[in-house]
Structure formats: structure tokens, C-alpha cells
Amino acid sequence: MRFAGLVNKLLVGAALLCAATASAQTIKIGVINTYSGPFATLGDLIDKGFKLYMKQNAAKLPPGVKIELVIRDAGGPNPDKAKQLAQELIVRDKIQILTGVVFTPNAMAIAPLTQEAKLPFFIMNAGTSVITTRSPYIARFSFTLWQSTYPLGAWASRKYKTAYIAVSDFAPGHDSEAGFERGFTEGGGKIVGKVRIPLANPDFVPFMQRAKDARPDVVFSFIPAGRQATQIMKAYGDLGLGKAGVKFIGPGDITTDEELPNMGDLALGVITMHHYSAAATRPANKAFIAAWKKEYGEKSWPSFMSVGAWDAMDAIYYVIREQKGRIDPDRTMALVKQYKNPNSPRGPIAIDPATRDIIQNEYMREVRKVGGQLANVEFETFAQVKDPWKELQKK
Amino acid sequence: MIRRASYGEPARIGWLEWLPWAAALAVFFALPEYVPLGARILVYILFALSLDLILGYAGIITLGHTAFFGLGAYVAGILGAKLGVTDPLLQMAAAAAAAALLGVATGAVILRTRGLTLLMLTLAITAILLEIANKATALTGGADGLSGISVTPILGQFRFDMFGKTAYLYCLLVLFAGWWIVRRIIYSPFGASLVGIRENVVRMHAIGSPAYARLIAVYTISATIAGCAGALLTQTNQFVGLNVLSFEFAGELLVMLVLGGVGRIYGAFVGPLVYMIAQDQLAKQFPEYWYFGIGLLLVAVVLFARGGLLGIADRVVSKFRGERR
Structure with missing residues (x-):
């Protein structure tokens, strides 16, 4: 048992050293996504969506502000895992905004935590109507x-x-x-x-x-x-x-x-x-598809999930910009209620201030x-x- | 040297055995960020301990031990979410009782068999429970999981907070009780007869030992402890999902136990600890590929560490002492 104690302390100590490097201008964003199991392809589409946005739009952040992503894998519709991950992201990594989440059960399990921790949570996919009523800190960029x-x-x-x-x-x-x-x-x-x-x-x-x-x-x-x-x-x-x-x-x-x-x-x-087809002929979508294919290859297609991830990240950039890099949870939610984007790849979208759900x-x-x-x-x-x-x- | 605990060894609690508890308390004060993870590890240790009792000591090979864990979790959850029984100790008692009942009922049937048949039966029972939990959506929430579980403060004093502090100490206390019971059993003549049944059931019959009754007894005790672990998970998470009854989870638990070392009380402590910390760290470094790292770890253990991590420790210690094995 001596070994257990030792291993524990060594590993934990090492982890702490790795984690203790975040500056004041770095905004930590937690992403809970699905990278393993039978639904891994969905997580991949989301991952590619928000990473493409970040790559294309780095200039849209205020000068000196950096985003640090803290990415976690829930492995499919796995609510207790998702809840544990969210708790760790809040308590240990001290994230300022949470996003991602493919599956409704996962989002439902996380919802009460976002209220307790006052953590803005921008949903990239999970589409059951009732989710956004479970916490005033949830806004949805996908669909119902x-x-x-x-x-x-x-x-x-x-x-x-x-x-x-x-x-x-x-x-x-x-x-x-x-x-x-x-x-x-x-x-x-x-x-x-x-x-x-x-x-x-x-x-x-x-x-x-x-x-x-x-x-x-x-x-x-x-x-x-x-x-x-x-x-x-x-x-x-x-x-x-x-x-x-x-x-x-x-x-x-x-x-x-x-x-x-x-x-x-x-x-x-x-x-x-x-709400979205990759074959749509809107100019915003054509540009999006072209950027996607340039990044991920001619045979790769984005899906509505990629667009949900793209738009959620756009909203995250928007709230960071409006607050000049200092995230306040209540101000963030007030801002996101006014969020509008006439040029999303899926057409014009807005957040309904009454429900924090998307209009599209x-x-x-x-x-x-x-x-x-x-x-x-x-x-x-x-x-x-x-x-x-x-x-x-x-x- | 780390002893393989069993009857005939001196049963006094040695100073080494107090170390894990001291370490657990040290983590609580020194590393508050890791307390939620710690609470989860404590729950898994208790669960692994219950499995070790039947698998390691009594030789009952099971892949369905999540049946009791899941039942305990759901009983506590349904009481808290639907029936308005919000006292954590009451929930725990109900979960333990339900798991014990299921243990006696299923044990009486399946422990008449051995080997592969037994393995299949344990799988079947878990599969039935999983399907019930999946279908009875009004009660269990089905695939969406059971949320909205209310748990009042322990003894009216200690609230379950988001930072997991209460949960951690609570889990630690329950684990301590579980460990004490399991330890008593292992060092008792009853424990010795279990090892006898594991090694040679025919001879145990020949010396007049009631093997079947002993197996049912230990199976029920183990089920009860697993049920308590399930209730603990529900109360710390305030959420129950279907995967508490899944095969993957049963397999994962077995892997943790094998990693630590089967048939030795502290194998159940080391295995979940190393597995969960490795998982936590790998998932942090490589969110896309962390399963790969877990796989490598398992292959390495199977190839090089028969007898688990504690088996390695044994060999190292005896080498230093120049003992021949």
C-alpha cells in the first residue's frame, strides 16, 4: 500500500506542475465532446468545426487575449461521465465558458452544475427543447x-x-x-x-x-x-x-x-x-465548404454539427470581444441574448432573448x-x- | 513486505495499513482540486473490494457484479428523486438491503453452477437489470439518466457541495467501514474456508464444509457492499446513468482489480487508484486517443505483471531480501 500512496502523490504532483501555467489574458474554455465509441464520428465533426473557426478567425480576438481549450471526451451518451468531467473542468481547471456536448442526456446532467457555478454553457449540438430551461446559464447554437x-x-x-x-x-x-x-x-x-x-x-x-x-x-x-x-x-x-x-x-x-x-x-x-445542408448555395455556406475542404481534404464534408460548433465558437469570440477579454458570467449571458449572425453558413441566426434558444x-x-x-x-x-x-x- | 492477507497470518492492523488512510486525508487537505476525482476513486475502491472478496478469495468468477452496484445506485436515486426519501443514510441502508436481497436471491440459483455457466448467468442477470432500467423510463429516466436526485445534508449537518469535500469524507468513512468488514472476514476461519473452496471444492466437501451455504453468504455480503458503493456514487454525483449496469463497467472494474492484484485486500486499493489516475491524466493529455494509453497499460500488466502491481512489489521486495520463490 506504500506504493499506492507514493504513486498517487507523484502523479498528482506532476499533474499540478503541468497545470499551473495560465496567464491573466488567457481565457479557458472547456469542451466536452465525444471522441471515442460508436459515436466518435460526431465528435470529430464538431471538433473540426470549432477548430476551423478558430484557425480562420484568430484576428477577431482582442489583442493579447488568448484562448486555451480544455478538451474532454465523454465517449457518447454518457451522462454521469459528462457530469464528472464538467465538475472537474469547473473545480480543477477553472474554465470560464463551457461548450461542446453532442448528446442531450449529457447536457441535462451538466445543466445544474452550470447554475451552481455560474458558468456560461454554449451548446453545440444537444437538441432537446427542455435543456435550456434547466439553467439560466445555457444558450444553444444548434437546433431543437x-x-x-x-x-x-x-x-x-x-x-x-x-x-x-x-x-x-x-x-x-x-x-x-x-x-x-x-x-x-x-x-x-x-x-x-x-x-x-x-x-x-x-x-x-x-x-x-x-x-x-x-x-x-x-x-x-x-x-x-x-x-x-x-x-x-x-x-x-x-x-x-x-x-x-x-x-x-x-x-x-x-x-x-x-x-x-x-x-x-x-x-x-x-x-x-x-436547418443546414452542406449542399446549400448561400455564399456564406459556399465559403464555409471551401474553407473546410481546403483544411480537411476534398472528400470531407461538414455536417450540421460542424456548423453548430462553428456558430457557438463565433458567439464565444463575440462575448470575449465585447468584454475585452474579461469574462463575467452574467454579462456574458446578457450579451449572448443579443447575439445575431446574418451570415452563418446555415443562413441568418439569432438567439431568442426570452429562451436563450436559437432562432433560424x-x-x-x-x-x-x-x-x-x-x-x-x-x-x-x-x-x-x-x-x-x-x-x-x-x- | 506486503503480505497476502489471509487466515493464519497475524490479524493485527500493522502500521503500514494505516498509511492509505493517512494518505487519503493528506490528499483532502493538500490537493482540493483533486477531491472530486478522489471521491470517485474511493467509491471504485469499495466496489473493487467487494469484487475481490468473491473473486479473489471465494473464486466466484463474475462479470455481472455491476448488477448490485447499479441496483444500489438506482435504489438510492429513485428514493431521492421520486419518492422523497432524501436522507443519505436511509438511502444507503435501502440500497444495501435491496442489493443484499438480490444477492441472496440470485446467489441461491447461480452459485449451484461453476466456471463458464456461472459467468454467463452473472452476465444474464446484469443484462436483465439493464433492460429493466432502460425500459422503466418513468422510474429510472431510461437512457437519459435519472437526474434531480435530492440528498439532504448528512445527519442534517454536512451538505454535499459542488467541490466534493463532504462527499469525499463521507466516501472515506464508508470505505473504511467496508474495509474493516472485509478484513475481518478474510482473517476469520470463514475467510479461510472460502479460500479452501476456491482451491479445491471437493476436498472442502470431504471435510464437511458447507460450501454452497458459505458461497451464498459471501456473495450476499459482497453484493451488499457493492450496493453501498452504488449508493455512494449516486449521492456524490446526484445523478444515475444506465452505464452503472453496463458490461463495460463490469469489465473495467475487473481490469482495475487485476491491475492491482486479485485475492489480496490491497489489490483492490491499488488497482482503481492507478487506473483512474492514469485515465484522468491520459484523457487530459490526449482527449482524442486516451483509450490507446489505457490499452497499452493493460497489455503491459497482462504481459509483465501477473499478480498485478502488488505482485511486482512482492517480487521486488523478495529479491532485495534474497529470498527464493
Whole structure:
């Protein structure tokens, strides 16, 4: 046991020496992201997004101010790990702003800490509506699932009579289900069946079979963006739902830009509602894509997560600039409530001062072939959508 | 020399054995930034200790020990979040009782088997619990985890703070109690009979030792301690996620124990300590690739450190003394 004590002290001592070098002009920003496990690709897209921003926009910081990133890996939807990491970032690393976070459960676990520590927390992805109500120090730069699924439900009710809902069994899935169902039934559509799919390592075939047996006009689905999107698309194709005339729709998570090449022609004609497509022709997006490809290679595509990371980092630079490098938590939150960017790659965005949630355009997209490659082509715009869940709560 | 604790050795607590507790207190005062990590390590040590009791001493090979840890964690969490039982000691007692019940009930069935069958059964029980926790979202929060757990101050005095100070001392006290119990068991004739069962169950039967009853007894005790560790984690985190019941976690715990040294009481102390500090430091230096470092560490231990880190220490000490093994 003598050894345990020794090892402990040596390691801890060494760690302290390494950590004790931060100057007054350095702003510490904690990033909790996902770099390992089955969802590692998502973390990579986010990582590339905010690092690209930092590289391109170094001049936008006040002179003499530096940013030090303290990056941690939560390894997927892993709320207790995320909470521990956040606690360590606060207590040990003394970060001034927290950002990142792919998954809702992780964000929910962190939320109470941000309130206790008065730590501004800029969410880069996690999209369940309720998160921002859990702490006054949270602002979101990604999306909410209600934002896409509620208008999608309304749109679908004008074209289809019956729908089947298949979503991942965790909070964002429940949000998607509720949002779509409300939009679809308000428009006169009928839900013929619902199923919730386990979050970890699911086999989609039996769920798609149940959807097929219910004979709906359309299957609505949400699964965490990334590899699972390709798997569910394959199950949809293998069971011949497309041939049976059943349409496949959902929020953009089911046809993320970086997964399209893996899906192949199965994905053709899939209709989604989302706030970002890499194929969008806005000048800001074209510049963003060009910068991305220059940095990460011709074959690499950003996704909506990269854009969420990009915009969150832009907001971080904005609050640092406005405060000339001295971060005060309450002032930061007051500033971020006024944050606007007319030229995000996804179009004009703003933070709703009442809810600290993002206001943005939502686009109807269809997967089509553009120059031999699959792309989410935008064909209709719903301008400046606020989170419908919060709007409905007010009534 | 670091003894392999067992019956027949002098059972008095030697001065060396007070060192870890002194070190733990020193960390509390000298390194406040590391107190949250320390509290987590203490919880894992208690959990590893419970596993060591059945795996190292009684030879029950299990990959499902998280069943008891997870049950304890969820019982404490559900009491605090849904049922309004916010006293930490009450939560702990309920968690311990639930884990003990599950230990007796499952132990009575699965301990009739040995080897691979036993291993599969322990896995199955954990898998069932995991699925229940995943599906009973109203109670457990499912994949989103159980949050909003309220825990009132211990004895009405000591509030669980964000800096983890109360949690650390609380964990330390519970660990001390757990360690004392496990130590008593190991040095008792009961402990000796467990080692006998591990080494040769047929002979234990032949000398008239009730092997099955002894195994159930130790399995239940171990389950109870694991349940307490689970409750500790819930109370320090004020959050429970599904992974407290996962196989990965069960495997990770086994790895920690093997790293420290199986079948020796302080193996359960050294393993989690080294593993968690290595993990913490690697994750800090290489957030993208830290698993690689953990992998290397494990390969090195399996190749060069049979008997774990304490096994190495043993060999070094006996070499210095010129003893032949």
C-alpha cells in the first residue's frame, strides 16, 4: 500500500506542475465532446468545426487575449461521465465558458452544475427543447428537434394521410415523436403506430418491419445522426418499404451530409426538414465548404454539427470581444441574448432573448443527385423558426 | 513486505495499513482540486473490494457484479428523486438491503453452477437489470439518466457541495467501514474456508464444509457492499446513468482489480487508484486517443505483471531480501 500512496502523490504532483501555467489574458474554455465509441464520428465533426473557426478567425480576438481549450471526451451518451468531467473542468481547471456536448442526456446532467457555478454553457449540438430551461446559464447554437419536426409534421399532413413513427428511445427521440405527431395531427393526419428503438446498438430491421406491417403512407423517424442513420436507411431499403410506396421522412439527422455517400441510392427521394445542408448555395455556406475542404481534404464534408460548433465558437469570440477579454458570467449571458449572425453558413441566426434558444431558418430538403453525388437539396424555407415547444408552452 | 492477507497470518492492523488512510486525508487537505476525482476513486475502491472478496478469495468468477452496484445506485436515486426519501443514510441502508436481497436471491440459483455457466448467468442477470432500467423510463429516466436526485445534508449537518469535500469524507468513512468488514472476514476461519473452496471444492466437501451455504453468504455480503458503493456514487454525483449496469463497467472494474492484484485486500486499493489516475491524466493529455494509453497499460500488466502491481512489489521486495520463490 506504500506504493499506492507514493504513486498517487507523484502523479498528482506532476499533474499540478503541468497545470499551473495560465496567464491573466488567457481565457479557458472547456469542451466536452465525444471522441471515442460508436459515436466518435460526431465528435470529430464538431471538433473540426470549432477548430476551423478558430484557425480562420484568430484576428477577431482582442489583442493579447488568448484562448486555451480544455478538451474532454465523454465517449457518447454518457451522462454521469459528462457530469464528472464538467465538475472537474469547473473545480480543477477553472474554465470560464463551457461548450461542446453532442448528446442531450449529457447536457441535462451538466445543466445544474452550470447554475451552481455560474458558468456560461454554449451548446453545440444537444437538441432537446427542455435543456435550456434547466439553467439560466445555457444558450444553444444548434437546433431543437421541435424546430424541425413540428413544421415537418404540418407539411406532411398536407401530402399524406397516415404516418408511422419510429424514434430512438431517449429525450430527443421523444421530442421528435411529440413534435411530429402534434404537427401531423393538427393538420388532419392520422398516426397509425409508434415504436421506440433502443439507443445503444439497435438492429433496425424488426422495427422497420413493424412500420411496414402498419401500411402507412409515410414513416417518420429520428435516430442520432451518424452511422445509425445509414443502418436505418439500409433496413428501410432491405425490407422494400420504398418499393411498397412508403415514404421515409424525418429531421436532417436521418440524412446527414457526411453519411450520404455511405447510404447510396437508397436515400434518393428521402425528404427531411433541417436547418443546414452542406449542399446549400448561400455564399456564406459556399465559403464555409471551401474553407473546410481546403483544411480537411476534398472528400470531407461538414455536417450540421460542424456548423453548430462553428456558430457557438463565433458567439464565444463575440462575448470575449465585447468584454475585452474579461469574462463575467452574467454579462456574458446578457450579451449572448443579443447575439445575431446574418451570415452563418446555415443562413441568418439569432438567439431568442426570452429562451436563450436559437432562432433560424428551417429548410425542406430532398435527397437528389447533384453532379453525380447525393445531396440534401433545399426546396422550401420556413423563415426564422423559434422553438415551437417553448412557444406552445407559453399558451 | 506486503503480505497476502489471509487466515493464519497475524490479524493485527500493522502500521503500514494505516498509511492509505493517512494518505487519503493528506490528499483532502493538500490537493482540493483533486477531491472530486478522489471521491470517485474511493467509491471504485469499495466496489473493487467487494469484487475481490468473491473473486479473489471465494473464486466466484463474475462479470455481472455491476448488477448490485447499479441496483444500489438506482435504489438510492429513485428514493431521492421520486419518492422523497432524501436522507443519505436511509438511502444507503435501502440500497444495501435491496442489493443484499438480490444477492441472496440470485446467489441461491447461480452459485449451484461453476466456471463458464456461472459467468454467463452473472452476465444474464446484469443484462436483465439493464433492460429493466432502460425500459422503466418513468422510474429510472431510461437512457437519459435519472437526474434531480435530492440528498439532504448528512445527519442534517454536512451538505454535499459542488467541490466534493463532504462527499469525499463521507466516501472515506464508508470505505473504511467496508474495509474493516472485509478484513475481518478474510482473517476469520470463514475467510479461510472460502479460500479452501476456491482451491479445491471437493476436498472442502470431504471435510464437511458447507460450501454452497458459505458461497451464498459471501456473495450476499459482497453484493451488499457493492450496493453501498452504488449508493455512494449516486449521492456524490446526484445523478444515475444506465452505464452503472453496463458490461463495460463490469469489465473495467475487473481490469482495475487485476491491475492491482486479485485475492489480496490491497489489490483492490491499488488497482482503481492507478487506473483512474492514469485515465484522468491520459484523457487530459490526449482527449482524442486516451483509450490507446489505457490499452497499452493493460497489455503491459497482462504481459509483465501477473499478480498485478502488488505482485511486482512482492517480487521486488523478495529479491532485495534474497529470498527464493
